[in-house]
Amino acid sequence: MEPPLALLAELTHRCPLQCPYCSNPVRLSGASGELTTAEWQEVLTQAAAIGTLQVHFSGGEPTARQDLPHLVRHAVTVGLYTNLITSAVLLDQKRVDVLAEAGLDHVQISFQDIDDVNGDIVAGMAGAQKRKRDAAAMIRRAGLPLTVNLVVHRQNLGNLAAMIEMAAGLGAARIEVAHVQYYGWALANRDALLPSRAQLDRATEEVETARARLAGAVVIDYVVPDYYAKLPKSCMGGWGRRFLTVTPAGLVLPCHAAESLPGFDFPSVRTGSLADAWQASDAFNRFRGTDWMPAPCSGCDRRELDWGGCRCQAFALTGDAAATDPACGLSPDHALLDLAVQDARAEPPPFIYRRIGALPVG
Numbered sequence: 001m002e003p004p005l006a007l008l009a010e011l012t013h014r015c016p017l018q019c020p021y022c023s024n025p026v027r028l029s030g031a032s033g034e035l036t037t038a039e040w041q042e043v044l045t046q047a048a049a050i051g052t053l054q055v056h057f058s059g060g061e062p063t064a065r066q067d068l069p070h071l072v073r074h075a076v077t078v079g080l081y082t083n084l085i086t087s088a089v090l091l092d093q094k095r096v097d098v099l100a101e102a103g104l105d106h107v108q109i110s111f112q113d114i115d116d117v118n119g120d121i122v123a124g125m126a127g128a129q130k131r132k133r134d135a136a137a138m139i140r141r142a143g144l145p146l147t148v149n150l151v152v153h154r155q156n157l158g159n160l161a162a163m164i165e166m167a168a169g170l171g172a173a174r175i176e177v178a179h180v181q182y183y184g185w186a187l188a189n190r191d192a193l194l195p196s197r198a199q200l201d202r203a204t205e206e207v208e209t210a211r212a213r214l215a216g217a218v219v220i221d222y223v224v225p226d227y228y229a230k231l232p233k234s235c236m237g238g239w240g241r242r243f244l245t246v247t248p249a250g251l252v253l254p255c256h257a258a259e260s261l262p263g264f265d266f267p268s269v270r271t272g273s274l275a276d277a278w279q280a281s282d283a284f285n286r287f288r289g290t291d292w293m294p295a296p297c298s299g300c301d302r303r304e305l306d307w308g309g310c311r312c313q314a315f316a317l318t319g320d321a322a323a324t325d326p327a328c329g330l331s332p333d334h335a336l337l338d339l340a341v342q343d344a345r346a347e348p349p350p351f352i353y354r355r356i357g358a359l360p361v362g
């Protein structure tokens with residue numbers, strides 16, 4: 001068994017933003033159950049010991065943890081490449097400089113739109129868009145490489161060309177154009193977020209134009225959203241193959257959305273080791289490899305390319321986490337995506353904002 005490539009360290013579910021497409025679970029953890037600084041340091045030590053190469057500090061908003069510089073420094077000490085995935089709205093130059101001095105290797109900031117009004121509406125926070133722009137400049141001043149993550153959906157896709165220009169102007173060396181993935185809170189807001197086919201086609205053309213214009217200066221990552229794809233994505237590079245996630249409360253998950261799946265008893269770093277979780281737990285072995293696959297995946301020559309797609313999407317759409325991902329055109333459930341796409345033509349409903357203590361239904 002290969003060691004994991006990367007650890008996603010979800011330091012906290014706390015976040016000043018309320019994005020309706022958040023991939024965090026709909027039942028968010030409060031601050032009282034979070035791992036302590038010493039517990040996170042032990043997680044980082046164990047991750048490095050089992051051969052993990054990278055740690056991505058995420059959340060929620062990871063900068064809500066005041067001990068973030070200590071955790072970055074510890075990760076660097078044990079030999080991990082460190083990336084901070086942040087909304088950036090809590091950063092100032094001093095905090096950025098402290099993180100750079102601690103050895104942080106890279107920062108990724110997500111943007112909700114091009115203009116302050118729409119950006120703040122999607123983020124659910126007044127002034128968020130301006131703070132993000134300011135923070136991007138601070139990060140570049142500190143000499144840290146920057147990736148800008150543009151989260152796109154039906155309510156901002158028309159601004160994509162301008163959003164890419166903005167990201168390049170902020171000094172990003174990499175731009176990720178990320179269509180919303182429908183797990184967690186995003187699934188509850190799917191009808192408000194899912195773009196039309198015409199929107200998607202226009203966006204794809206704009207990405208190609210921008211790629212040509214920015215070639216050699218900026219790399220643009222772009223993946224067609226599942227709901228319009230003919231083949232599923234290789235989610236997480238395959239279950240239990242490349243990534244592990246540790247939640248704010250210390251659960252070890254094969255993917256960030258796995259808590260949405262029923263029938264799992266996920267291991268915890270509070271009661272066991274990361275090595276055991278990775279190598280021996282039922283949670284990581286349940287969908288590892290190809291033995292678990294049903295038809296048509298079991299006989300398909302793409303089964304070791306996309307690993308049957310996404311388990312969380314399969315469960316969200318079919319109620320069966322072991323089903324072929326309906327994003328696959330060969331799935332018997334593929335028509336479910338067509339139905340969702342038809343719904344997307346209707347007037348979008350209002351957003352259901354993400355908040356600790358709130359639930360999208362009931």
Ligand code: SF4
Nearest residue numbers: 297300302303308328
């Ligand atoms: Fe991938 Fe399964 Fe579809 Fe084949 S049938 S392309 S393995 S999801």
Ligand code: FES
Nearest residue numbers: 235255310311312
């Ligand atoms: Fe969980 Fe794809 S998001 S397997």
